[in-house]
Amino acid sequence: MEDLVIGGVPIKKGERKRVLLDVAKLYDFTDMNIPIEVVRGKEDGPVLFVSGAVHGDEINGVEIIRRLLTKKTLKSIKGTLIAVPIVNVFGFNTNSRYLPDRRDLNRSFPGAENGSLTAQLAYTFMDEVIKHCTHGIDLHCAAVNRVNLPQIRACLDDLETQKMAHAFNVPVVLHSELRDGSLRAATGELKIPTLLFEGGEALRFNEKTIKSGLNGVLSVMREIGMLKPLKNKSVPHDVFVARSSHWIRAPHSGILSAKATLGTRVKKGQILGIISDPFGREKHDITARRTGIVIGMATLPLLNRGEAVYHIAAFEDSNAVEEHVDLFEEHFDSDDNVRFLD
DSSP: OOOEEETTEEEOTTOEEEEEEEEEEOTTOOEEEEEEEEEEOSSOOOEEEEEOOSSTTOOHHHHHHHHHTTOGGGGGOSSEEEEESOSOHHHHHTTOSSOTTOOOGGGSTTOOTTSOHHHHHHHHHHHHTGGGOSEEEEEEOOOTTEEEEEEEEEOTTSHHHHHHHHHTOOSEEEEOOOOTTSHHHHHHHTTOOEEEEEEEOTTOOOHHHHHHHHHHHHHHHHHTTSSOOOTTOOOOOOOEEESEEEEEEOSSSEEEEEOSOTTOEEOTTOEEEEEEOTTSOSEEEEEOSSOEEEEEEEOOOEEOTTOEEEEEEEOSOHHHHHHHHHHHHHHHHOGGGOGGGO
16 A cells, blocks of 8 residues: 545655544534544554544543554554544534434444435545554443443454454453444444454543553554564463343332442342332342343443343353453553553
8 A cells, every 4th residue: 555545635654644534514614523643654564443432422432542642652553553533523522422413323334425414424434444444443431321341342253353352452352243333344344353342431531441442452453463562571361252241121210229340240140239219118139140240330320110230241251250350450450560551
């Protein structure tokens, strides 16, 4: 590949440029642009996109990409990094998951040139960014009033995607089939192996999530040959793959008293929480249907019947997963353990 052109801007080998990709205008005729930074090495290699804020209120990915772009190691990159910290610029500026037409961007890919506002943004992103790429990482967090354990979701039937998922180096990898309209499904159609990283909650920075996400992106870049391996490579975390997961929903409306916490192992029949009325008289237990690890949970204790409360992933050895999640959390608790990020 010689000149890479995004938004009409050519980026040559060895160049680093910022591009403002025009998507639409606001009511007052103010331009709305997707900000992009492209880092091209002098040598050919993989072309990796790293995207954040496809859902506009999921801001951990924005910070992960901001920190990624400050790394000195990018000066020796092989191939091309296309960093897109804010895809859904409309939602990001209004603290909203959605676009002004109330559509979910991650259910609107590959989009349509003359479709709805969301479809047009999806089309522009695919046409201007994704079509150039060989690999991808899409950064997400939980929806509002929920929190997720740092995890990778990927279709592990593809061997290159599987390799990337293990290289990301978070303890939990969830095999996830491609969903119609998602960015992963659209890149799958183009044979571009893509990971979805989940961690933390909407509209909040979570330092462990940010550190683990940044470490994961850099680890994948090393795995696919964009960066040189670390000289003093740290011992990798064990990675555990879950082939199934399920949500436990509130059996009754009320106020939640949570008993299980994120990352813990729960047994079939174990009480995960208790829902009661404001007087504490009428109580309803929330129990686990199967043994597994809590990989997501509600953060708002005020529940209506049927609302999702606990996301449980099933593993062959859930005891080992819990142990390694604990070690993973401890690792990112300390500022002494960030050498590998440089």
